[in-house]
Amino acid sequence: MSDHKGFTLWMTGLSGSGKSTITEVLIDEFEDRDIPLEVLDGDVVRENLSKGLGFSKEDRDINISRIAFVADLLSRNGVPVITAAISPYRETRDHARQIHEGNSTFVEVFVATSLEDCEARDTKGLYAKARSGEIKEFTGISDPYEEPLDPELRIETAGKTPEESAQDVLDYLEAEGLISAK
Amino acid sequence: MSDHKGFTLWMTGLSGSGKSTITEVLIDEFEDRDIPLEVLDGDVVRENLSKGLGFSKEDRDINISRIAFVADLLSRNGVPVITAAISPYRETRDHARQIHEGNSTFVEVFVATSLEDCEARDTKGLYAKARSGEIKEFTGISDPYEEPLDPELRIETAGKTPEESAQDVLDYLEAEGLISAK
Numbered sequence: 548m549s550d551h552k553g554f555t556l557w558m559t560g561l562s563g564s565g566k567s568t569i570t571e572v573l574i575d576e577f578e579d580r581d582i583p584l585e586v587l588d589g590d591v592v593r594e595n596l597s598k599g600l601g602f603s604k605e606d607r608d609i610n611i612s613r614i615a616f617v618a619d620l621l622s623r624n625g626v627p628v629i630t631a632a633i634s635p636y637r638e639t640r641d642h643a644r645q646i647h648e649g650n651s652t653f654v655e656v657f658v659a660t661s662l663e664d665c666e667a668r669d670t671k672g673l674y675a676k677a678r679s680g681e682i683k684e685f686t687g688i689s690d691p692y693e694e695p696l697d698p699e700l701r702i703e704t705a706g707k708t709p710e711e712s713a714q715d716v717l718d719y720l721e722a723e724g725l726i727s728a729k
Numbered sequence: 730m731s732d733h734k735g736f737t738l739w740m741t742g743l744s745g746s747g748k749s750t751i752t753e754v755l756i757d758e759f760e761d762r763d764i765p766l767e768v769l770d771g772d773v774v775r776e777n778l779s780k781g782l783g784f785s786k787e788d789r790d791i792n793i794s795r796i797a798f799v800a801d802l803l804s805r806n807g808v809p810v811i812t813a814a815i816s817p818y819r820e821t822r823d824h825a826r827q828i829h830e831g832n833s834t835f836v837e838v839f840v841a842t843s844l845e846d847c848e849a850r851d852t853k854g855l856y857a858k859a860r861s862g863e864i865k866e867f868t869g870i871s872d873p874y875e876e877p878l879d880p881e882l883r884i885e886t887a888g889k890t891p892e893e894s895a896q897d898v899l900d901y902l903e904a905e906g907l908i909s910a911k
Binding site for chain 1: 765767777778780791794795798799802803806807808
């Protein structure tokens with residue numbers, strides 16, 4: 548097994564920004580390198596920890612706190628974790644960071660795809676529904692997305708493949724000594 | 730660090746049966762042996778994962794499922810975990826066991842203190858409140874407790890100190906090769 552430390556890679560970005568796609572590439576890469584990894588994406592967590600919660604600010608905050616609680620439990624025990632929830636509120640992300648403080652390494656990764664690009668692709672058709680009002684409380688349209696001010700890593704996805712974006716993450720993790728170089 | 734595997738020690742028993750007291754002894758013992766341990770007791774989980782849930786069967790089941798989800802995440806990554814929630818329903822405990830299947834070792838520990846003994850001690854005064862009707866849905870009084878039929882370990886606490894009961898658990902874990910002998 549490759550050498551690694553426990554850490555939480557906290558991916559944040561708009562719906563459709565590429566968080567899940569980049570995570571998929573990272574899952575394969577970690578597997579290739581024989582590094583353990585747990586992925587807490589929005590859907591897994593809503594199913595197993597947060598069923599019944601909605602998308603109000605309060606419910607989103609509770610959901611994010613639960614993800615952070617579990618991510619910290621894992622990462623402080625040496626397990627690499629990726630979370631991939633939109634996590635639109637700065638204060639809530641900072642709270643997630645605080646939960647990790649003194650326990651393990653928190654890496655905020657801002658997947659900085661612009662709203663225009665996310666909406667132009669609209670792979671799941673969610674932006675169209677948000678514009679028509681069919682979906683309420685949609686981040687970037689009817690709900691705020693507060694960009695990270697000082698993330699550990701900012702990924703500019705424009706003109707890049709998911710593999711290239713994932714490589715940015717791997718380079719960071721290697722440079723920080725969180726995973727060993729390939 | 731001592732040798733160990735990941736496992737979930739699922740303590741079940743009535744309120745006041747001694748789950749938490751035995752767990753306290755185990756926490757010290759694991760620390761002495763330099764074995765990592767995460768404890769998911771009822772209060773920690775209700776605070777961090779299940780705020781807002783009540784004590785109906787449905788809410789208890791959701792709470793237990795969340796504990797099992799997190800315990801499995803940890804134990805399958807090599808972390809020893811103790812859960813210490815009442816977990817009164819057999820079907821729900823079996824569901825917790827299923828979540829672990831194929832991932833890590835699930836050890837059901839029945840802390841078999843009788844209702845009479847728990848009520849006679851009533852350290853938190855909860856049984857008195859349950860009898861008077863001040864607390865509704867109280868396991869053993871107004872709510873069922875379904876004893877495990879075939880737990881990995883059944884601890885008879887009558888006439889034993891918490892240290893002796895904890896020793897029963899340690900003996901089992903050593904015998905199963907889940908922790909190395911002292």
